[in-house]
Amino acid sequence: MSQTPNGRANGATRDADVLIVGGGLSGALLAAQLLRLPGRRQVLVIEPRSELGRGEAYSAVELGHTLNGNAARMSVDPDNADDLTQWLSDYIAAGGWPESEQQPVPVSELFPPRGIFGLYVQQRLAEAQAIGALQGSTVEHVRAEVVDLQADAEGAWLSLDDGQQLRGAFAVLATGMFPAARTPQTESSGLNAAALDPWDVSAMSRLDPQATVLIIGSGLTMVDAVVSLEQAGHRGPIEVFSRHGLLPHVRRQPPAWVDFLAQDPGIRSPRQLLHELRRQCRQALADGVDWQAPLDTVRAHIGRLWSQATDVQRRQFVRHVRPWWESHHHRSPPLSAELVARLHGEGRLRIQAASFKGLEPSADGRLAIRIRRRGEAQTSWVAGDALINSSGIEYDWRRVARPLPQQLLARGLIKPGPLALGIRADAGGAVVDAEGQVASRLFAMGPPLRGMWWESTAVTDVASQAKALAARLVGVA
Numbered sequence: 402m403s404q405t406p407n408g409r410a411n412g413a414t415r416d417a418d419v420l421i422v423g424g425g426l427s428g429a430l431l432a433a434q435l436l437r438l439p440g441r442r443q444v445l446v447i448e449p450r451s452e453l454g455r456g457e458a459y460s461a462v463e464l465g466h467t468l469n470g471n472a473a474r475m476s477v478d479p480d481n482a483d484d485l486t487q488w489l490s491d492y493i494a495a496g497g498w499p500e501s502e503q504q505p506v507p508v509s510e511l512f513p514p515r516g517i518f519g520l521y522v523q524q525r526l527a528e529a530q531a532i533g534a535l536q537g538s539t540v541e542h543v544r545a546e547v548v549d550l551q552a553d554a555e556g557a558w559l560s561l562d563d564g565q566q567l568r569g570a571f572a573v574l575a576t577g578m579f580p581a582a583r584t585p586q587t588e589s590s591g592l593n594a595a596a597l598d599p600w601d602v603s604a605m606s607r608l609d610p611q612a613t614v615l616i617i618g619s620g621l622t623m624v625d626a627v628v629s630l631e632q633a634g635h636r637g638p639i640e641v642f643s644r645h646g647l648l649p650h651v652r653r654q655p656p657a658w659v660d661f662l663a664q665d666p667g668i669r670s671p672r673q674l675l676h677e678l679r680r681q682c683r684q685a686l687a688d689g690v691d692w693q694a695p696l697d698t699v700r701a702h703i704g705r706l707w708s709q710a711t712d713v714q715r716r717q718f719v720r721h722v723r724p725w726w727e728s729h730h731h732r733s734p735p736l737s738a739e740l741v742a743r744l745h746g747e748g749r750l751r752i753q754a755a756s757f758k759g760l761e762p763s764a765d766g767r768l769a770i771r772i773r774r775r776g777e778a779q780t781s782w783v784a785g786d787a788l789i790n791s792s793g794i795e796y797d798w799r800r801v802a803r804p805l806p807q808q809l810l811a812r813g814l815i816k817p818g819p820l821a822l823g824i825r826a827d828a829g830g831a832v833v834d835a836e837g838q839v840a841s842r843l844f845a846m847g848p849p850l851r852g853m854w855w856e857s858t859a860v861t862d863v864a865s866q867a868k869a870l871a872a873r874l875v876g877v878a
């Protein structure tokens with residue numbers, strides 16, 4: 402086909418079976434799954450970055466920026482939980498990551514640097530390419546940004562920022578997470594322009610080592626930023642501000658615990674969940690078992706609980722449970738947590754419960770931010786020498802100032818997800834349009850489905866979605 406749905410003839414259109422928009426972890430894993438399935442197909446992955454399989458998370462170059470789970474928890478093969486452990490054992494045996502020898506634990510318990518995890522993903526993709534090639538299947542990286550997309554019952558058409566047009570039987574939105582800093586709302590506060598990248602060690606090494614660094618947000622990105630500062634030789638005060646002032650807990654390896662949610666499907670509301678979870682944690686502590694054991698059993702049920710919940714219950718969860726879910730569930734890798742705990746103990750890192758209200762003009766070359774401390778009506782200001790924004794992700798696509806989300810909304814091809822988190826889709830990832838119609842040719846996976854499942858971002862979420870979606874696209878599911 403060489404025409405877009407609006408009838409615009411275009412001689413430069415390239416055809417493929419599946420067009421994957423975004424070549425981070427999601428795009429790479431979906432491509433790998435498609436290549437491994439029987440049949441012959443052409444897959445194009447459109448990704449502006451120079452490498453597939455990395456995205457923001459796995460482009461990390463510092464060894465201290467590690468996964469937040471150990472190798473045993475981070476396999477990209479839903480059928481083999483030991484896949485990463487096996488790959489990593491071979492990688493270390495071949496001389497890779499020699500620093501891992503300083504950690505006297507089995508390979509399955511190592512927390513790999515995210516850059517090395519990116520290599521693992523790329524190697525699994527390369528293996529799938531070799532398998533696919535035997536039946537004539539290919540995957541090609543098209544290095545560009547998709548700026549527009551049209552889709553109907555016949556297929557999908559993409560316009561790229563370099564002027565190319567692509568046509569596919571299916572298109573998949575694997576566009577990942579949009580940092581809050583990219584949104585107009587945050588940009589208008591000036592935060593983006595003034596802030597250092599949390600992962601940019603070389604920029605941090607240009608700071609005065611005694612500089613006072615202000616960090617907005619206290620989640621895992623803050624933990625990475627503290628690792629970066631340490632690596633850069635920073636030895637001055639670090640002031641962290643977040644609404645609730647909660648630090649992520651450290652990830653331990655808790656023993657198995659009874660799957661209490663599977664045993665009691667009557668638990669549905671956030672209130673019931675919290676009540677029972679607290680009871681289970683108290684029980685665990687009374688039995689001398691780590692409280693992380695019962696908590697970790699909840700993970701497998703969170704998608705079901707979220708998708709069954711009413712919007713009122715979801716709002717209750719976001720308002721009352723989310724800060725604690727984030728700090729207790731999204732836990733810190735042990736070495737990074739040790740560093741944060743040490744700096745906190747030395748009084749060099751302070752955490753304050755306060756919301757960021759904007760940047761203040763500053764006359765002396767220093768930075769000043771306006772904050773409102775929790776429980777106080779008045780705002781106040783705090784001065785520092787540098788600022789790091791680790792305040793997270795913009796999940797509301799209406800506020801993402803990128804061409805593709807805006808075009809998809811303008812064309813009515815997508816509809817905001819529950820609570821305006823990401824976009825709406827059916828249980829298998831088929832996108833729902835503004836009229837409520839389920840698309841037959843346009844799909845989404847990973848972080849864009851945040852509103853459908855709440856947790857739709859972690860390695861294991863993305864890996865299982867990639868497998869199921871590939872099967873659906875080739876008609877074997």
Ligand SMILES: Cc1cc2nc3c(=O)[nH]c(=O)nc-3n(C[C@H](O)[C@H](O)[C@H](O)COP(=O)(O)OP(=O)(O)OC[C@H]3O[C@@H](n4cnc5c(N)ncnc54)[C@H](O)[C@@H]3O)c2cc1C
Pocket residue numbers: 422423424425426427428447448449450455456457458459467468469470545546547548575576577578805846847848858859860861863
């Ligand atoms: C810093 C960081 C650390 C993390 N650590 C962990 C961890 O330890 N464990 C864990 O389980 N999860 C972790 N995550 C979650 C992680 O995001 C997911 O595991 C994974 O990155 C999601 O992959 P993705 O491909 O959907 O998104 P991304 O990795 O964000 O990739 C999306 C890609 O889409 C591209 N793109 C976007 N729009 C367009 C467009 N219009 N046209 C073309 N390309 C486009 C982007 O360039 C990007 O490369 C981390 C995330 C971050 C950001």
